[in-house]
Amino acid sequence: METLLEVRDLDKSFRGGGGLPGSPQRRMQAVDRVSFTLFKGETLGLVGESGCGKSTAARLILRLLEADGGQVLFRGQDLLQLSPRQMRPLRRDMQMIFQDPYSSLNPRMKIGDIVGEPLRIHNLAKGSQLKDEVIRLLDRVGLTEEHFRRYPHEFSGGQRQRIGIARALAVRPSLIIADEPVSALDLSIQAQVVNLLQDLQQEFALTYLFIAHDLSVIEHISDRVAVMYLGRIVELAPAEALYRAPRHPYSEALLNAVPVPDPARPRNRPFVKGEVPSGFNPPPGCHFHPRCPYAQEICGQQRPPLEDKGNHQFAACFFSDQVGKFRTF
Numbered sequence: 001m002e003t004l005l006e007v008r009d010l011d012k013s014f015r016g017g018g019g020l021p022g023s024p025q026r027r028m029q030a031v032d033r034v035s036f037t038l039f040k041g042e043t044l045g046l047v048g049e050s051g052c053g054k055s056t057a058a059r060l061i062l063r064l065l066e067a068d069g070g071q072v073l074f075r076g077q078d079l080l081q082l083s084p085r086q087m088r089p090l091r092r093d094m095q096m097i098f099q100d101p102y103s104s105l106n107p108r109m110k111i112g113d114i115v116g117e118p119l120r121i122h123n124l125a126k127g128s129q130l131k132d133e134v135i136r137l138l139d140r141v142g143l144t145e146e147h148f149r150r151y152p153h154e155f156s157g158g159q160r161q162r163i164g165i166a167r168a169l170a171v172r173p174s175l176i177i178a179d180e181p182v183s184a185l186d187l188s189i190q191a192q193v194v195n196l197l198q199d200l201q202q203e204f205a206l207t208y209l210f211i212a213h214d215l216s217v218i219e220h221i222s223d224r225v226a227v228m229y230l231g232r233i234v235e236l237a238p239a240e241a242l243y244r245a246p247r248h249p250y251s252e253a254l255l256n257a258v259p260v261p262d263p264a265r266p267r268n269r270p271f272v273k274g275e276v277p278s279g280f281n282p283p284p285g286c287h288f289h290p291r292c293p294y295a296q297e298i299c300g301q302q303r304p305p306l307e308d309k310g311n312h313q314f315a316a317c318f319f320s321d322q323v324g325k326f327r328t329f
C-alpha cells in the first residue's frame with residue numbers, strides 16, 4: 001500500500017491561565033507524541049471524546065496551527081519544515097470539511113461563488129468554464145443548478161454540508177480531513193452524508209481522515225480506526241478487528257456506550273468510572289488508569305507504549321490480553 005501521509009511524534013501543548021492573579025501559568029498537552037500512517041485511498045477514522053485532541057491534530061497536520069514538534073510527511077515531504085509560500089501549492093491537495101458547515105460558509109456569498117472560490121484562487125477555471133464546473137460539482141453532491149444563486153441560510157444542515165463537500169472537492173484534492181462532518185446533523189441525514197462521502201471516495205480517488213466522537217458514526221466508512229484519549233492514540237487497528245475485539249479498555253468502553261436500536265437488548269452503559277480528567281493535570285503513567293477497571297500498580301507509574309498486539313492491532317495497554325472481560329456489545 002502506498003503511503004500518502006505519515007505523522008510522526010506530533011506534539012502540541014497550550015498555555016492556560018492559572019486562574020487567580022499571580023498564580024503560575026500551566027500547560028495542557030493537547031497532542032502527545034501522536035503517530036500514524038494514512039495509506040492512499042483508505043479511510044482512517046479518528047475517534048475520541050470531545051477535547052481528546054483529535055481536532056487539534058487535524059489542524060496541526062494542515063498547519064492551521066503550528067506544532068511544537070514532530071513530523072508530518074505528505075508524499076514524503078515534511079510539511080512542518082515548509083514556508084507559507086512552499087505550503088501554498090500543497091494546500092490545494094489537502095482539504096478540510098468542518099463540523100459546522102454554516103459557520104464555515106460566508107453568509108453573504110451565493111453558493112455558486114462559495115463553491116467556485118477555490119477554483120478562482122488556484123486559477124483553475126474562470127468564466128463559463130468555472131460556472132459549468134460548479135454546477136457539475138453541485139450535481140455530484142446532490143444539489144441542482146437552481147441552488148447556484150441561493151445563500152447559505154436558505155439550506156438545511158445536510159444541504160449545507162453537501163455545499164462544504166462540493167467546495168472541498170472543487171480543487172481535486174487527494175486528502176480530505178473531515179472534522180466531525182455529521183455530528184451536527186440528524187441521524188437520518190448523517191447516514192446520507194456518510195454514504196455520499198463513500199461514493200465520492202472511489203470517483204475522486206480520495207483518502208480520508210474522518211474524525212468523530214462516536215464509534216458508531218465511522219464504523220461503515222473506516223478501513224482502520226485510531227482511538228484517542230487525552231492527547232494520545234491508545235489503539236490503532238483495522239476497523240473490523242477493533243469493532244469485534246478491541247485491545248484497549250477505553251475502546252471497549254466506547255463500544256459499550258454505542259446505543260443499540262433494539263429495546264429488547266438493553267446494554268450496560270459505560271463501565272468506566274468518573275469523567276475525563278483535565279488535560280492540564282493528566283494522571284501519570286497511563287492517562288486512563290484512574291478510570292480503568294483493568295488497572296494495576298504499574299499503570300500509574302509508566303506510560304504504556306503503543307505496540308502491535310497481533311494482526312496489526314496496536315494498543316497502548318500493559319494488560320491488553322485481558323480486555324474483553326467487561327464488554328457488553
Ligand code: SF4
Nearest residue numbers: 286289292299317318
Ligand atoms: Fe488500563 Fe493499565 Fe491498560 Fe492503562 S495500561 S488501559 S490503566 S490496564
